[in-house]
Amino acid sequence: MTTTPRQLRLGAYFTGAGVQGDSWRHPAAHTDAYRNFDRYKEYAQKLEAACFDALFFYDNVFAASDATTVSTAPLSPRWDPLVLVAALALVTQRIGLVATVSTSYSEPYNVARHFASLDHLSQGRVGWNIVTSTAGGENFNLPAHRDHAERYARAHEFVDVVTGLWDSWADDAFLENKASGQWADPAKLHLLHHVGQHFRVKGPLNAPRPVQGWPVLCQAGSSEAGKNLAARVGELLYTAAQDIDEARDFYRDVKARAVRYGRSPEQIHILPGVMPVIGRTHAEANAKFAELLAYRDTDVQLRALSSYASLGVDLTGLSPSDRVPLPEHIPETNAHKSRQKLLVDWIRHERPTVQQLLTRWSAGGHRMLVGTPQSIADDFAHWFHTGACDGFNVMFSSTPGGLDDFVELVVPELQRRGLFRTAYTGHTLREHLGLPRPAFPAQPAQPQPLAA
Amino acid sequence: MTTTPRQLRLGAYFTGAGVQGDSWRHPAAHTDAYRNFDRYKEYAQKLEAACFDALFFYDNVFAASDATTVSTAPLSPRWDPLVLVAALALVTQRIGLVATVSTSYSEPYNVARHFASLDHLSQGRVGWNIVTSTAGGENFNLPAHRDHAERYARAHEFVDVVTGLWDSWADDAFLENKASGQWADPAKLHLLHHVGQHFRVKGPLNAPRPVQGWPVLCQAGSSEAGKNLAARVGELLYTAAQDIDEARDFYRDVKARAVRYGRSPEQIHILPGVMPVIGRTHAEANAKFAELLAYRDTDVQLRALSSYASLGVDLTGLSPSDRVPLPEHIPETNAHKSRQKLLVDWIRHERPTVQQLLTRWSAGGHRMLVGTPQSIADDFAHWFHTGACDGFNVMFSSTPGGLDDFVELVVPELQRRGLFRTAYTGHTLREHLGLPRPAFPAQPAQPQPLAA
Numbered sequence: 001m002t003t004t005p006r007q008l009r010l011g012a013y014f015t016g017a018g019v020q021g022d023s024w025r026h027p028a029a030h031t032d033a034y035r036n037f038d039r040y041k042e043y044a045q046k047l048e049a050a051c052f053d054a055l056f057f058y059d060n061v062f063a064a065s066d067a068t069t070v071s072t073a074p075l076s077p078r079w080d081p082l083v084l085v086a087a088l089a090l091v092t093q094r095i096g097l098v099a100t101v102s103t104s105y106s107e108p109y110n111v112a113r114h115f116a117s118l119d120h121l122s123q124g125r126v127g128w129n130i131v132t133s134t135a136g137g138e139n140f141n142l143p144a145h146r147d148h149a150e151r152y153a154r155a156h157e158f159v160d161v162v163t164g165l166w167d168s169w170a171d172d173a174f175l176e177n178k179a180s181g182q183w184a185d186p187a188k189l190h191l192l193h194h195v196g197q198h199f200r201v202k203g204p205l206n207a208p209r210p211v212q213g214w215p216v217l218c219q220a221g222s223s224e225a226g227k228n229l230a231a232r233v234g235e236l237l238y239t240a241a242q243d244i245d246e247a248r249d250f251y252r253d254v255k256a257r258a259v260r261y262g263r264s265p266e267q268i269h270i271l272p273g274v275m276p277v278i279g280r281t282h283a284e285a286n287a288k289f290a291e292l293l294a295y296r297d298t299d300v301q302l303r304a305l306s307s308y309a310s311l312g313v314d315l316t317g318l319s320p321s322d323r324v325p326l327p328e329h330i331p332e333t334n335a336h337k338s339r340q341k342l343l344v345d346w347i348r349h350e351r352p353t354v355q356q357l358l359t360r361w362s363a364g365g366h367r368m369l370v371g372t373p374q375s376i377a378d379d380f381a382h383w384f385h386t387g388a389c390d391g392f393n394v395m396f397s398s399t400p401g402g403l404d405d406f407v408e409l410v411v412p413e414l415q416r417r418g419l420f421r422t423a424y425t426g427h428t429l430r431e432h433l434g435l436p437r438p439a440f441p442a443q444p445a446q447p448q449p450l451a452a
Numbered sequence: 453m454t455t456t457p458r459q460l461r462l463g464a465y466f467t468g469a470g471v472q473g474d475s476w477r478h479p480a481a482h483t484d485a486y487r488n489f490d491r492y493k494e495y496a497q498k499l500e501a502a503c504f505d506a507l508f509f510y511d512n513v514f515a516a517s518d519a520t521t522v523s524t525a526p527l528s529p530r531w532d533p534l535v536l537v538a539a540l541a542l543v544t545q546r547i548g549l550v551a552t553v554s555t556s557y558s559e560p561y562n563v564a565r566h567f568a569s570l571d572h573l574s575q576g577r578v579g580w581n582i583v584t585s586t587a588g589g590e591n592f593n594l595p596a597h598r599d600h601a602e603r604y605a606r607a608h609e610f611v612d613v614v615t616g617l618w619d620s621w622a623d624d625a626f627l628e629n630k631a632s633g634q635w636a637d638p639a640k641l642h643l644l645h646h647v648g649q650h651f652r653v654k655g656p657l658n659a660p661r662p663v664q665g666w667p668v669l670c671q672a673g674s675s676e677a678g679k680n681l682a683a684r685v686g687e688l689l690y691t692a693a694q695d696i697d698e699a700r701d702f703y704r705d706v707k708a709r710a711v712r713y714g715r716s717p718e719q720i721h722i723l724p725g726v727m728p729v730i731g732r733t734h735a736e737a738n739a740k741f742a743e744l745l746a747y748r749d750t751d752v753q754l755r756a757l758s759s760y761a762s763l764g765v766d767l768t769g770l771s772p773s774d775r776v777p778l779p780e781h782i783p784e785t786n787a788h789k790s791r792q793k794l795l796v797d798w799i800r801h802e803r804p805t806v807q808q809l810l811t812r813w814s815a816g817g818h819r820m821l822v823g824t825p826q827s828i829a830d831d832f833a834h835w836f837h838t839g840a841c842d843g844f845n846v847m848f849s850s851t852p853g854g855l856d857d858f859v860e861l862v863v864p865e866l867q868r869r870g871l872f873r874t875a876y877t878g879h880t881l882r883e884h885l886g887l888p889r890p891a892f893p894a895q896p897a898q899p900q901p902l903a904a
Contacts, residue, residue: 024628024630024635025630025633026630027630029630031628031630032628034626034660035572035626035660037572037573060658061561061562061565061658062658063620063655063656063657063658065641065643065655065656066638067638070635070636070637070638070641071634071635071636071637071638072633072634072635073635074628074635076621076635076636076656076658077621077626077658077659077660078658078659079569079572079659080565080566080568080569080570080659082534082535082538082566083534083538083566083569083570083573084569084573086534086535086538086539087538087539087541087542087573089539090539090542090543091542105559105561105562106559106562107557107558107559107592107593109513109557109588109591109592110513110557110558110562113513113532114532114534114535116532117531117532117535117536118532118535120487120489120531121489121535121536121539136561138652138653138654139561139653139654139655140559140561140653141559141651141652141653142652168515169528169529174486174529176476176483176484176526178476178477178478178479178481178483181477181524181749181752182523182524183476183522183523183524183525183526183528184522184523184528185522185523186518186519186522186523189517189522191517199593200590200593200594201590201591201592201593202590202591203515203517203591204515204517204528205515206512206513206514206515206528206529206530207529207530207531207532208486208487208529297633300633
């Protein structure tokens, strides 16, 4: 779009729940963000002042109900991301706002409407994080979670229906011509008439085409099915990579798949998650990290880890210095397939202690980066310039502390190096990301599953 | 709640679309409200300054696609009411905000979350207008609209699931106790475990209990099934009544049904729709009404009327002075059953001309009230004091003109007479309406269909 050298894309990751980074017991941590909108307003305004591309809300459609988890895990209550994004659109002007909505437990007509309205409200700043969910069937008339393969087949079709509905009306369909009495031009109406395996949707959508044509399509699955969905339709990808080789493999793999779907690799921005812990010196950073870990409860962390990624080993009752037993039989999982594999491979290779496993897991499977603004900027630059990513999805180790550290210390260092913008040049999220606005009607994504 | 004499409840009706009152061709009418949030912000702030109880967004889940309707009817594009209400929550402080969401084409878990979040965002000011929709099956994997009886059976169960999910967590379930490490109290968790005819939902909701306990339950159906739903769960009812006897019959009927469901009649506020056209003199009011009608296209109105309420007579090609043919065979309709009956009864009784029918229909089946602030206040007082209503749902003949006239001329007259508040005394919509906050867990509504 411009002649500026390629720069980092920065996203910010939020749970939408009461706490970030599991460090809710830290004395300075906010715990009420799940019910106090002013917290998210503050975070969003700080990130916008730092010129972030977008902030992003994770979501799920269930809550744990066992007494232990309820007592100790600060994640049960959360905002509806659609409501939070609508509200944030009114207290920000430029930053992108990405809401997660599940394709497994929603209807495409409703989802298309939600995002069309959000895109008009925000004047072109929203993205849809497309997820198939990791659980929730018990709240949606099913005996259990939908099967992994069915979820992804449904997701492909769901996205096609939503994008097709966004293209119901040309950008200039509504004339509002008082003199002639012509409200809209019927030649600029496109009826979807979708009939597929999972959905039958006639259209048209009862909403004008979004400001961005299509809100930005975001995606985070890293299983084979997830990568194919990402390669076929994703524009902004949130990934997990613990080391640079793994990140480079993923980057090459997904961009190559995208090319086989007829897309340009520049149309996909890949942002691995990273949780920085920042000090003005390495000693200060290490001390902050130790303090964060000290506010976590080992038993709580072990239970959370066991329930999130079935490792096939029993961790309960182990002490921090014990070596993690080698997983023998890896249970089949219907969620977080790629995270499970990452962790099992790492345990087999490294033979860590329980403490080392928990430290590695302390960003929920994402990479911890403990250092100074300079060392973190060095790391970012290295990943960025050597084919590992297009930017980062930054997870804050606590709020407001971890967020303040990042925007006050790391962002200026990235800006000094020319790695990150010092002012927004565009107004829409597509413009921030250098993504084209889809023509009307947009070229449909190639429908066939990828032949490897 | 207070010792103030009983006062009118005033709601404001909005389509969420580009135009109010079908008078979009009037030179002063806004036509861009469907895409320009500043319009609704202006309306909401004016209504809040006038101390309205609530504003309410009508909704549907389809758009007409025939060339004639697309060309002439200004109603296809509309806001998602959830997005609009979230945004309005940030630019208002006291007024209630009511969003329509269909029980026929949504999932209760998603709907419960939307409103729980909206209620926290607005600090207790939202209501849910429960509708079964008048069309839309073709956009939700069905060959046609759901059947009327099935819609209402589903609606009863849907409401029970949503209210049950709102009661997942006691008001004080989340402790956020950093010192002890206790996040929440598992004894304050209530698992729904709903298994019914239409839904299986385990719970818990992943949202804290709404500020109001339950957002206010609003409802508008006037068929037999609609009145039973209203009597069993409704708290704020939007109705259509063209004359006071009809309104009194409805009022008595629904409040008596409510008593048979074990409810107090004071727990239900009944607000007939009314569209005032206001002049400082009767001559000015009549001139404004004539001007509004002049900006409407007879053919467009006839088509809209024919498609909205199947009358069993062919109106196309008739001229304004022709008498409306007597309906012989009244077609069975799957939508707007009560509106169809009202209109057919009136045609049989009055033998109107086409012009008279269109004039009557000019508020979409609601009552037109053309007069001065004094005559309108007289009418309101008469209805209010003689058992016809608890207030009115005001539909504006145009925006901004009709809205400005009402808040500048009629509201002060109502306030002078002590019929309407001059300042808010409460903060939540329940407080505005004098409705109790449901205890936790709330007493479930009596489940059985009413025996007449």
